[in-house]
Amino acid sequence: MNRHFDIGAAPHLPPPATVRGVMLQVLYALAPGTIAYAWYFGPGVLIQIALAGLFATLLEAMMLRLRNKPIGLFLGDGSALVTAVLFALCIPPLAPWWIALVGMLFAIVFAKHLYGGLGHNLFNPAMAAYVVVLISFPQAMTAWLPPASLSVHDLSLVDSLVTIATGHPPGSLGWDAITQATPLDTIRTAVASGQTVTEARQAAIFGDFGGLGWEWIANWYALGGIWLLWRRVISWHVPLTMIGTVVALGLAAYLIDPGSNPVPLQHVFSGALILGAFFIATDPVSGCTSTRGKLVFGAGVGVITLAIRRWGGYPDGVAFAVLLMNMAAPLIDRFTRPRIYGQ
């Protein structure tokens, strides 16, 4: 008697990777940096991650339903969570709750699903959302905290919750009492008022290279990024060229005019540069796919970031740089097409 079988497509081997697996690994890799963030700047960031994650999941489910897509399958892929976490890491830890809502609304509904959902978005959703809230709500988006070691008023988890929920610091504290300019802001204002960078760096918020606390968070991000490299979730091209370009150009600027330009490593260890290099510019969907394209993409993000930090209207430029290069990515891919075998 002949036996009958169900057929299936080759390869007849278990798949070594899934989208869910990729996204989960990105989340794991973000964990050390996130914990360090909470360690240095209080538990606000964890609340923001929870909020953004909640909003992202709800909105994702809503959009999937509207678009008649399998909700379980796509919610399970974890891409909305990655967007939410990246966004939450970029906003001030005590930003009011509706910042996360507006951000996720823009990220999930506009930047992601209106472009066709997972795999079809032209822009990095987290960065698009960050830029929208940054431009729309400048006040709320500049309320940064000093590192815990420098802060006069330690905010507990409950205090942070109250602040985020009400949009106002607890008790009689005013915003001025608990916030402080970021290192990048400090340098910017100082240079604008005629001070040299070295003078500006005398402030207590500076550490060895970047801002106090910030530089260590960047280290932990980098550690996660290197783990992703080792797991081959991301390739070395974008992080290396991005950081390399910043160091090279920063060094050139520093050598030409050390007064108004910080040492290159300060550029690397402040702002969102490390986070951006390993986790944001490496977003495959909105970035370049060809190897040479990735090199161009990384270098482009580095150049634009530096240009915005030096001459632009905002202290940090990683988000803008990533979005600008997202726009250029299809064109770069077109011009960096690899040669076909034997042609």
Next chain:
Amino acid sequence: MLAAILTITLLGALFGLGLGWATRYFRVETDPVVEQINAILPQTQCGQCNYPGCRPYAEAIAAGEAPINQCPPGGETGIRALADLLGEEAVPLNPENGRQQIKTVAVIDESVCIGCTLCIQACPVDAILGAAKQMHTVIDSECTGCDLCVSPCPVDCIDMIVPESGPAEWAWPRPDARRPLHVAGVRADLRRNPR
């Protein structure tokens, strides 16, 4: 003010001359548009477009006398290619001209054929072999499936059939196709009424 106007005018004139010169010296010789249209048409020569063959239809399109959606064998793909070529909007196939169907070939029932040569005269691509009072046969590799031979036959001995499909004719299907292209029942569907 005057200087500005003069400058702009002068620049305009210069660029205009430059462009004129460029079109003349960098002209790319291309096929006349009729040839390009004809190359897109499927060459079935079926006349469903209401023109006596593909080339006449191509000439009518080129002259702007006919819309591009009158060719059922070319289907949506053909319309899209024509729209791309002519810079027009792709429009759906005109149902009055018929609808796109699976390609068929004519087969003559040789026991019924009386050798009247009417089908030979009707065939636009000389794909039927035979002589008066001799049995006729279709060269199936040359048949375009236009079915123009079906209605002239006085004894109704010509059928349009879907060619056999075994593993030799098989090709990898679209992975997301829900069902095979050759569906049962299509054969009966293809015997169209004489127009």
Next chain:
Amino acid sequence: MTDRETLEQARRAGEQMHHFPGGLHLRHNKRISCELPIALAPLPAQLSVPLLQYSGDEAKPIVSSGQSVLKGEEIAASSHPHATPLHAPTSGTIVAIEPRPASHPSGLDGLSIVIETDGADRWKDLQPLAGWRQAEPSLLRKKIRDAGIVGLGGAMFPTSAKVDSGSVRDVHTLILNGAECEPFISCDEMLMREQPAAVVLGAQVLQRAVGASRTVIAIEDRMGAVSDALQRALNAAGASDIDLVKVTTIYPEGGEKQLVQILTGLEVPSGGTPLDLGLLCQNVATAAAAAQAVVEGKPLIERIVTVTGNGVLRPRNLLALIGTPIELLINECGGYTPTATRLVLGGPMMGYALRSDANPVTAAANCVLVLTEAELQAPQPEMPCIRCGECGRVCPAMLLPQELNRFVRNGLWSEAADYGLKDCIECGCCDFVCPSQIPLVDWFRYGKAELRLRARERREAECARQRFEAREARLEQENTERKRRREEKKRALGNDQEKQRRIADAVERARRKHDS
């Protein structure tokens, strides 16, 4: 054309190892089928030989139902230049020529010659080519063609077609491909281990047939026992013009173009073959079969099949007659395990799933793989492409599978062709690594078929156009001709007087005829 420097480099094939782009390290899973020696598969009661050939044509049967045949007798032939004759795998009676399961990826039944075996296994008169070492190479090639030798690596490309075109293309090096790169398959490895002398003889036969001056036998670096066995056989044969080379095991290093690149560092031109570099690649089992054809006069009627996977009880290699039902091979290996869920013909990367074990062994059937649910894992749902680019990184043809996928899905055929869809070797690397579980190779197979179909349709449309225009011209000419004759007649009739006179003449003639 290939310049001299490139040819020089090609001549040094095997002296230095190179790399090819992309590729994967896969788990071999070969040991389970290598523990037992090759065994003879039992003679089935009925054999079914499918007539479908590499070219896509069916060979024409030259026997009829009821006729009895001897082992090795020719039963089907084809006029197609890329087709080979088929031979009766054993002696018996033809009982039917009808559609039967044909081990085809389509799952469709194909016209097959069904032979009821008589158990005597009586050979026809074999005509070996005596003194082949001195014989004209063209005689060797004719023997190979008449024996119906085809590539046993899985493609079934007629060996004679390859060797014939090689002999006129100035081939300097023959490459015997023993780099069996797909997981699970071990038929070539076992052949080289157990019958190394046959492989060496095959190398010598093919080398003479094609007129090459040396041979490189390429095996994987993990095949220790094979290397020793082959080296001993080479020493015994005193073949100094045959080199044994070990290549690094990276899937798909056994692909023709990839192997050529590993051995020479050169890329086979797109759309070309290794012949463009003066190289000819053949599978080791094909070489052994060619040697049998020339030295013993035996046609291709059997092959070694690896029966393996966790879905069979005792995996091993079997020497099976072409046409033997797979069911029989499985039984010979102890039958299915309770967890057997999928039957694959070929390897896990490029093989295709069969619906039933009634399908027969064909010349292409290098492996029968029975997989269990645990090996397959539950089928993952397909997700949208996230453009991770992993597919491009592993592609040995340096293509951009994610772009090709987009083009093929949306019917952008000229873009797909421009991005090298035809250069895809269907190795399955991109498909395997895709985190979104997109069946990339299936899309590319469909796309390639569609491109071929479109090219054919264009050719046919062009023919139809020419015939239509020729007919129009002919009708036009006939019309003017008719018009001209009518005019001429009219003119010949001239004026009224002339006309009247002619009429009177005619009337007169008629009357005279009537009277007499």
